[in-house]
Ligand SMILES: NC(=O)c1ccc[n+]([C@@H]2O[C@H](COP(=O)([O-])OP(=O)(O)OC[C@H]3O[C@@H](n4cnc5c(N)ncnc54)[C@H](O)[C@@H]3O)[C@@H](O)[C@H]2O)c1
């Protein structure tokens with residue numbers, strides 16, 4: 339039974355879902371980092387929000403870990419690169435808290451426009467400062483969205499409901515989508531120059547870090563207000579503080595900070611600043627949604643292999659998973675066949691799909707084939723890290739779908755090329771799910787992938803089968819099945835011999851010495 343650890347404060351509904359799906363679950367919100375390091379080796383899955391830091395060190399100790407699930411959007415607390423290297427899937431819930439976070443941004447906008455937090459403090463202190471808290475209307479004002487994805491587009495919708503004019507800067511936003519959203523797509527300079535309120539909704543990346551800095555602030559309207567409910571680091575906090583002090587910026591509302599938890603910050607204490615402690619996603623509705631969603635996604639992956647919302651591996655739907663699983667097994671076995679025969683640096687791996695296979699999601703099949711090829715070189719390879727490992731080794735990967743009718747209903751071909759040789763195997767599924775080899779090096783030969791096999795390249799000359807049988811018999815090796823194929827009578831041939839015992843190197847050397855034999859390899863699957 340898989341075992342999952344929940345190390346952050348997730349809705350307890352997640353625990354119920356894991357348990358109902360038959361997953362052993364430990365709910366330990368607030369687990370200290372040192373304890374996480376000592377227990378992580380026991381778990382197949384780790385569910386977190388943003389407090390747990392899933393570092394390279396944690397991942398290095400996580401010998402059984404298959405999946406990290408982030409109940410939320412940002413995975414900046416997960417070392418995704420290290421997870422990929424360790425073959426751990428990282429998944430998030432990209433939509434579960436979008437409405438809630440958009441509402442928080444709108445709430446922050448109102449808080450700034452009407453100075454609600456400051457007025458509340460003053461009123462409850464017994465002051466009645468009506469003239470001090472003169473606000474501004476939002477109706478008719480220009481809102482500048484930096485980032486118009488899930489959250490930004492919901493903010494746009496709500497802002498239009500407030501009769502605001504909405505501008506959006508997002509290099510990946512299409513003109514068509516901007517029209518559908520009722521926003522005007524502009525460049526950043528125009529947005530800065532025209533917006534009365536600017537709200538940020540991008541991830542923190544190299545291109546967005548410090549997107550609002552002193553230089554940008556100088557190009558904004560005097561009296562601009564700035565809202566950040568996305569990520570700390572999008573705004574250079576010191577530069578913003580200076581612009582608030584000079585009065586150029588009329589107000590700033592921040593939910594996220596460069597350093598979190600933010601117990602100290604340069605923005606704190608300014609009369610026109612409103613802060614919340616990363617509460618964007620903190621509603622019971624959103625937390626329930628993300629907890630349920632991550633528990634379902636992680637359970638699906640651990641129990642069925644279905645992958646959704648993964649950051650580092652292609653998606654496989656619950657419907658696709660049972661169909662793809664035998665293909666992934668076949669591709670891995672075929673890759674392994676080629677990999678075991680390859681002793682030098684691989685230049686390329688080509689995966690071809692024909693018949694029914696050509697209609698399927700090829701990414702998981704490709705990842706499985708690469709895994710199989712690399713497994714004989716690297717123990718730690720799996721479906722998650724195989725494409726990255728191939729890339730790191732400079733291996734060129736290609737996938738081709740053929741729409742021609744194959745001899746079999748469905749067919750995969752894996753071709754591995756080194757500097758000097760090309761190895762090609764062809765395989766199919768018998769009865770829908772049983773892997774069967776149907777060709778090697780362009781020679782038709784049918785065999786199952788047996789746990790122990792001999793692969794013999796020989797010439798189709800009399801005496802070979804008898805000699806091989808006697809040698810194996812004398813060595814105490816029982817032949818379970820024997821499959822032969824040849825290019826033409828007397829020409830190049832292949833024998834695939836399923837054996838019940840391991841064939842030692844001395845016997846392999848004697849087989850190799852037979853006059854008809856070109857090469858012999860012992861394979862295991
Ligand atoms: N405060 C919170 O509690 C909270 C909650 C949820 C999400 N978030 C954060 O909000 C942000 C937005 O989340 P989302 O779900 O809308 O993400 P999303 O991926 O749906 O949207 C991000 C948008 O930013 C755009 N973008 C990327 N690079 C850009 C650039 N250089 N300039 C302008 N736009 C750029 C993308 O094209 C995309 O449309 C993320 O940083 C997320 O982590 C915060």
Ligand SMILES: O=C(O)CC[C@@H](O)C(=O)O
Pocket residue numbers: 387388409410411412413435616618619620
């Ligand atoms: O879990 C949280 O409270 C933060 C969520 C938010 O930052 C996210 O990226 O989804």
